Amino acid sequence: MRYFIIGFMGSGKTYWGKQWSEASGLPFYDLDEEIEKKEGKSVSAIFAEKGEDAFRKMEAEMLALFYKKEDFILSCGGGTPCFHNNMKQMNNHGATIYLQSTVEELVQRLHAEKETRPLIAGMNDEVLAEFISNKLNERSSFYNQAMYHLPTRYMHIDNFQKIIRRHG
Template sequence: MNPAPSLFLIGPMGAGKTTVGRRVAAQLGLDFHDLDHEIEEHSGATIPLIFELEGEAGFRKRETELLAEFSARPGIVLSTGGGAVLAADNRRHLRERGYVVYLETTIEQQLKRLAHDRKRPLLAGPDRRERLARLAAEREPLYRETADLVMPTGFNGSSGATARRLVEELNAQWRRGSAQAAPEQAA
């Protein structure tokens, strides 16, 4: 969507959505929100605990509710979880309410960045490469369908370089809309 009042980052786990998002928000003078962090704050539980108690379906329900709330806020950068694009309503909200950037990464980059991460429920298991490949096969078409811009990550292995390149692309392509409520929120 262009113009759009907010910027939404999508992509797989380990793409750098949170790290790059914080840097981009600072450079653009926008508030930053990480959807997974907001889920934990609003629920009072960690994501692994939510998965343990409610399963993936319970987590996805919470994710959809908060994505609807946060995507309606004007003038923010929102990093989503890797699976946020699975729900059609989420994809619709992202497309209709903001400018969507898909942070594209390779499985090799994900394996390197997530090598010591033991907190992600969907990454649990003996063969991380196979799991990441399966998730990518399912989600890659949805990322592309939803995105206004595809931005490869991993410039010199630096999130700072990725953020700088993204801001350059945004300055060239994204027309920031007014900081008014999203159309569905205006009355």
């Protein structure tokens, strides 16, 4: 079975993907890391050199390669579901899991990571909260199409086992 984890940056997609991978024995992949390997440069560098449109095209192409694989957990970038019909395609090819966080939770988590995330580097917490709120509003119609919605404040390793039993 294919499992696609979606949600805003800082929602814990990579963390929980790795935890669930270890518990289930399914291989874990991070979509951004796969793009970075293929391109030989960071996502930030791709954005800077080629722009968001080019990155989103690469992202959709890399995502499509996973539709041919079986039995994995894939952590997707925060914007992945919002472009190139990706959300519909992920739903057609596997189970989508939305890690749902509040603005307050995301500000708290991202505060310490601001300098390692180019999109939010240098933002104070007030500006960060407004940015997150606006982006969540823009993306909510895509995120809400996920098959499973897991509020991150209640996350536990058993959440994924329940999804496997129901969807696997």
